Amino acid sequence: MFKRSFKSGREASQRDVAMTDSQHRVDKSARLMKKSGSVRDRDHHHLTKLARLQRSLAGEEAERPPSGGARLSEKSLAPSPIVTLTVGREGRLFAAHEDVLCRSPFFAAALSAQYMDLGADPQMARRIALPDEEPEVFSAILEYLYKGDYYPRLLQNKHRGSWELEDSLPASSPGRSPAVGGGGGRSPQTTHLTGGGRAVNGGHPGSPQTPAAVEATVYLSSVGQYLLRDTVIYCAAERYGLEELKRLSLRKQGLQAGIDVGTILRSAQYCYAHTPDSDSRLRAHYLALIIRCRKTFKRSGTMQAEMEQCGSGGVYGEAGGKLFFDLFVAMCNHLDDVIDASNARTPKTV
Helix, strand or coil: CHHHHHHHHHHHHHHHHHHHHHHHHHHHHHHHHHHHHHHHHHHHHHHHHHHHHHHHHHHHHHHCCCCHHHHHHHHHHCCCCEEEEEECCCCEEEEEEHHHHCCCHHHHHHHHHHHHCCCCCHHHCCEEEECCCCHHHHHHHHHHHHHCCCCCCEEEECCCCEEEECCCCCCCCCCCCCCCCCCCCCCCCCCEECCCCCEECCCCCCCCCCCCCCCCEEEECCCCEEEEHHHHHHHHHHHHCCHHHHHHHHHHHCCCCCCCHHHHHHHHHHHHHHCCCCCCHHHHHHHHHHHHCHHHHHCCHHHHHHHHHCCCCCCCCCHHHHHHHHHHHHHHHHHHHHHHHHHHHCCCCC
16 A cells, blocks of 8 residues: 555656646747747838838939939039139139139029030130129139138127227227218318328328228229229129128228218219119118218319219219219208208297
């Protein structure tokens, strides 16, 4: 009996061990199957994303022109070609990058026309001639295209809360007299220009002649006169389609002072001759300047001579007539405003 019971217990123990091993193998197989299933799901997910990305790229390539993308890639990697420009009557040479010049609609159209002309000489490609342009003026245009400004630069004086021109003398410095200009009109004294075009103090006989730090004028060989540099640059910006440069030059011109009456009148007539009637910003600047400094202009023999010779076939043709007619209208409007303001302060009587 003892042997039988011991044998039964041993058999039961063996059955328990076998069942435990079988359960362990089942659990291990289930874990392996679950793990392999998750790996297959993850791989399937990655393959699905990869296939979707490939289909997307294939669709983009199908929509993109086969040669357009290549040209764009080559253009973005290649350096910008150099354009040679001959400026002025003497043919002074300038060089500039094509992408910089094309910021101007004028030069973009000129270069595009060269590319479209299939019969053009390859040796003459990327060459632009500007025989009527002044080299000094074009140099300022090129400086603006590269740097966003031209000398003298416009600087902000944070201490005084104002804008100033680079290298300009303060208004209160010795040798700088208040005169006709952006901040003038407070005194009948004017500064005059020497033969070289540099402004010097000429308010009183025998006064020391102190040259201004910034050259305000430029000599134009086409008219044989000195004109305000910012006015000439404004008109050049009009030709080249640079609206932001027009605003910059107008702002700089408002900071100029110490300019004689003759230079102002010649520059105003040049402005009328080289800007369209639809652009009145620079014209309005000159009209307001003459009205504000009317005491100086009223006593000026230059003003009288210019008005008497107006329309007599001068350098600017009809520009002088338009200038003085607009000045007459502006003076009338100014007088009407003064009368209206005066009537508003006094009681009306019948």
